[in-house]
Amino acid sequence: MTRLISITVLCLMLFVTVRADEVTMSARDLAETRLMAEWAGVPEKQFILGNLYYKGEGVPQDYTEAATWFRLAADQGLAESQHMLGVMYDRGDGMPQDFSKAIKWYREAAGQGFAPAQYDLGSQYATGEGIPQNFSEAYVWFSLAASAGLEMARKERDTYAEKLSNAEITQAQQRAALLFEEIQQGKTEE
Numbered sequence: 001m002t003r004l005i006s007i008t009v010l011c012l013m014l015f016v017t018v019r020a021d022e023v024t025m026s027a028r029d030l031a032e033t034r035l036m037a038e039w040a041g042v043p044e045k046q047f048i049l050g051n052l053y054y055k056g057e058g059v060p061q062d063y064t065e066a067a068t069w070f071r072l073a074a075d076q077g078l079a080e081s082q083h084m085l086g087v088m089y090d091r092g093d094g095m096p097q098d099f100s101k102a103i104k105w106y107r108e109a110a111g112q113g114f115a116p117a118q119y120d121l122g123s124q125y126a127t128g129e130g131i132p133q134n135f136s137e138a139y140v141w142f143s144l145a146a147s148a149g150l151e152m153a154r155k156e157r158d159t160y161a162e163k164l165s166n167a168e169i170t171q172a173q174q175r176a177a178l179l180f181e182e183i184q185q186g187k188t189e190e
Helices: 002-014 027-040 043-055 062-075 079-091 099-110 115-127 133-148 151-161 166-189
Strands: none
Touching: 027 062, 043 079, 043 166, 062 079, 079 099, 079 133, 099 115, 115 151, 133 151, 133 166
């Protein structure tokens, strides 16, 4: 019981949401974060650990270990981890390349409004890897990512607009607006 109380106190002391790319960890910090992630199930900390293993920062690079931590957080709904699992499946980092699984995870994160996942989902539609090629859908997802301020998505959206008729652009814009509303409603319900 004393150990559980100590772990709980440690978890409360360490609970700070930090972007993984801003983290420089000592071995002690890593051990504490790992303990917190395991015992408290904190998805943000699990994502940080996954990112450290993915990049090999402060620990040996280990895609299998990264995927384990990303999956724990992704299963709890953390969009950043869902996106990273999509990236790992898309690239075949530490696992067999599987575009269908990449798309599944991109969709999960994109549906929460995570712009990098929206961009990557648009890219899958643009290239037709793991999904039927569809320039209108690519336009939709690039538009959503662009609306979140992702500049490269704006450029891709404009590129694919040139491949569509005016009627197709209008339909894609309407679909993007509907998806945007659904995503916003999902955010307010949380």
